[in-house]
Amino acid sequence: MFELNASQTSPSSIREPARDVPVCHDCDIVVAGGSTTGVFAAVAAARLGARVAVIEQLGMLGGTATASFVCVWHTLLDAAFSKPVIAGLVAETLSRLRRRNVLIERPPSPHLHFIFPPAELAIELDRMVAEAGIRVFLHARCAAAVKNDAGRAHAVIIEDKSGRRAITARAFVDATGDGDLVHQLGFETRTAAHLQPPTSCALVQGLDELGRQTQGFSLNKVVFDPKYPQALRPGFLWHARLPGADVHMVAGTRVHGADCSDAGQLTAAEIEGRRQIAAMIDLVRKNVPGGDQFALVALPARIGIRETRHAVCLHQLAEKEVLDGTRFTDAIGNGSYRVDVHSSNGDGLVFRYLDGREEYHTADGRHEERRWRPASEANPAFYQIPYRSLVPRGAENVLVAGRCIDADEGAFGAVRVMVNTGQMGHAAGVAAWLSLHSARPVGAIDTAKLRGLLAQQGAFVL
Ligand SMILES: Cc1cc2nc3c(=O)[nH]c(=O)nc-3n(C[C@H](O)[C@H](O)[C@H](O)COP(=O)(O)OP(=O)(O)OC[C@H]3O[C@@H](n4cnc5c(N)ncnc54)[C@H](O)[C@@H]3O)c2cc1C
Known part of the structure; x- marks a missing residue:
């Protein structure tokens, strides 16, 4: 039963009675959001021995790749297509789809490279979480989050078919894409002035x-x-x-x-x-x-969302760092996908490449080639994603991974693709485990150890 706010005849709010919420599960690490980003975070942490739960608001895992039908991944090679720069759980998942004979592999190009049926990926992700012993909550929405007296995240409140329930944990990964969890925990987020538009x-x-x-x-x-x-x-x-x-x-x-x-x-x-x-x-x-x-x-279960909130993290990845191929000592992933920014107002699409080329696709179908920098003999072959861009400012035990990481417009245009968000998820899972294992806040873990663990789990650490 809900009571009207007594001071108002036409209420702008109603007061929900205070109540205790049952704790339905306790674990080491909660991953909010079950796209490939979230699943990779969960699998990576579980393989290190953590007890992990994944909370997903839809009825299947995979996020945009499954529920929104964006079943297209880019190359794992560098921009010259000469050597691999991406491996780990991204490559493992592709291998699993290849073994099931459901993967189309196109010749290397900056465009789409791997295509698979969304339903096959959803089934494969079910298998991966089951093999890793991960507890999955489907049709469960992270509705709120609770901090303890010391300001550490302590629980997420989910709403699912059984009602409103709490899951307690010692570390959290926000892979909701929208930064729902960091927002609910009160960490700073920002929304770009020009959001890339969603597409059904x-x-x-x-x-x-x-x-x-x-x-x-x-x-x-x-x-x-x-x-x-x-x-x-x-x-x-x-x-x-x-x-x-x-x-x-x-x-x-x-x-x-x-x-x-x-x-x-x-x-x-x-x-x-x-x-x-x-x-x-x-x-x-x-x-x-x-x-x-x-x-x-x-029809998709959910519109394909390109961009919403970004967490404000220890480092905002800049387009210049991406296009210059800046190396970071705390790099947790490598990418070669171009900067790809869909205009927020329908004014076309811009691609910027590591070799200095820029393509502008106008809204009326024209295509202009130009340069964002003069031609040079040596071009970076890949860029890197630093761990600090996954650590929300002020967070002790919370990380972000996926499209809510901290990146400016151009950098986000590049890192937002799934071969990159998958690496972020993989790294966030390992980092959350390392933070617990070493009893250090997420912003103070030994990033050399993080990179070592990622290498042990098959990721490319360059
Ligand atoms: C139309 C379109 C085309 C694209 N083309 C490509 C392409 O060809 N190749 C490519 O690699 N990338 C492409 N991208 C970009 C890429 O798909 C996304 O950037 C990427 O999938 C984002 O992954 P994510 O895990 O951060 O977020 P999402 O995929 O959005 O996953 C977030 C997950 O969290 C769940 N969730 C959200 N809020 C909550 C909550 N409160 N509680 C519980 N669960 C929650 C969601 O249901 C979802 O499963 C495209 C994007 C769009 C929209």
Whole structure:
């Protein structure tokens, strides 16, 4: 029962009666968010002997890669495609998908490299957490967090089918993408002035067949053609064929100006994303010969969210550090994916490469090549992600991993892809264990030991 706030006739708040929340589980490390980032954090810590729980608000693990159909990972090689710079749990997961014969591997390029069915990844992640003995809470949302008297994070309050319950732990990893846990714990976060827009992806059937039947058919041309009243606002549409049948994941919608860490804006973005998917399907079905065979196979469980909150950490990774290939003594991961910034207002897309090239894809489909720095003989082959960008300022026993790490606009544009967020998760799990094991705050662990442990677990430490 809820009571109206007595001072108000038309209340702006109601008082929920105070109550004790049952502790349903106690462990060493709680990972909030069960994308690949969160699962890798959990698996890495569990393999070191920690008792780990993962809390995921949806009914499956994998986050954007599964629930939002972004089932496309980039190369594990450096920017020259000459030597591997990424390994660890990212590579292990790809090997597992390869063994199941569900992985498409394209020739190395800056574009998509690995493609897999989202459902296969979700199943593989179930197996990985089961093998590591991790306790998983699905359909469980981290709704609040509790600190103890010393200011250390002590428990997360989840809401799931069984009600509102607490999980206590000694260390925490925020892999919610949105920085929900650090926000709930009261650590400083920031939201960029120009957020990269969310996109609802869809699984569709019949694109290969349309390509065979209709010469010159291009989904891009149809969907953005201004002669159709239903056409989408010009943007950047790409699709990737899944292994097996004529099914593609299509990413072409855009909801500009939506901050998906806000409940109202998230709801509106989900509905607008689906409206754009419906428009895309109808445009093809009505206007392309043979288009009646084009079918919507599945909608994502969640809109694909590119960017919301960032934790304010001990170091904000800068675009210059990425593009210069700056080496860090506390590096926990390496990347070669380009800076990739989708404009917040629909004004196209910018790619910046380590070799000084820049590509600008305008909203109306034009493509301009320019340079962000003059050509030089030696270019960095990869960049690094420092551990300090995962440590929220003032945190004793909390780390972040994934898209909520601290990075400026350009650096974030590069590190946000999953071969990079996966390395962050792997490192956060090991670092959380090391912090407990060495009885040191997360900001004071021995990063040489962290890197040594990561190497022992198969990650590339360069
Ligand atoms: C349309 C689109 C296309 C992209 N293309 C590519 C691409 O081709 N390749 C690539 O590598 N990257 C791509 N990216 C970027 C990449 O997918 C994301 O940056 C990355 O997946 C983010 O991972 P994450 O783990 O930080 O967050 P998420 O994947 O968002 O995972 C967060 C997880 O936490 C859960 N969660 C959130 N809040 C709570 C809570 N309060 N309680 C419990 N659980 C919670 C969520 O349900 C989710 O499972 C794309 C992104 C988009 C949107």
